[in-house]
Amino acid sequence: MSSWTDKRPMSPHVQVWKWHLTMASSILHRVTGVGNYIGIVLVIAWLFATAVGPDLYEPLAGLIGSIWGQLILFGFTLSVCYHLLNGLRHLVMDAGAGLNPKFAGFTAGLAIVLAAVLAVAIWYLAGLVPGVDPLNMTGAAS
């Protein structure tokens, strides 16, 4: 604050700005973008471990399989789902459609809700939720 000497008006600051859905969705888009940046490191580490061999693969799989690993993986799933859905919304808005404030607010809320539903659905159907495996993805034997 003290180092700011420019007297010209600044853009509205988040701390004095009333929260609304389009603002939340915009901030979430950026946050999940950075989240995906971190998440892809995990995906590439998994690929790399596959190429290197079981000595690296097994410890990494164990780490991802732990409680913290699963929490991070679900957060990454949520992050990807939201960024993808809201990214689609951005592409539509870039084309000049859906910009009316009321509708933009609706689609912003929709993207947030659908992302949560999609992430839970992926984990449910993929058999990643402990004890639940509707499509028998893990195989009956294991």
Added chain:
Amino acid sequence: MSKPQPTMRTALGKVRGLGSAKHGAGHFIAQRVTAIALVVLVPLFLITLINAVRGGYDGALAYVADPFNAVLILLAIGAALYHMRLGMQVVVEDYIAKHGTKAVLLILNTFICVVLFAAAAYAVLKVAIA
């Protein structure tokens, strides 16, 4: 657009086609084009990946060794890394005002994305071609 629109741009500026950021709309367009690619690639990658993780180490090997999966992985990761490099560049430009720090972070961003791509490409090629 048959009628000429009133504009503040100079004739030279129009010819060069570049805005105040000195690189025109290239960044904006590349961000959208990779986004469109990722709309298709990410769901495909996720669906096939979830199947692969189930099979443990051998399942992972078989997944990456499949020619279609190998190409899909390279496309998805390549587009994602390009897209996220552009995105992180904007985040750095927005929040870091100090020139030196900004330059260091922008270069670091590029290096991280290139290293990640090299690692992914090595892994996929090694498993798929071996």
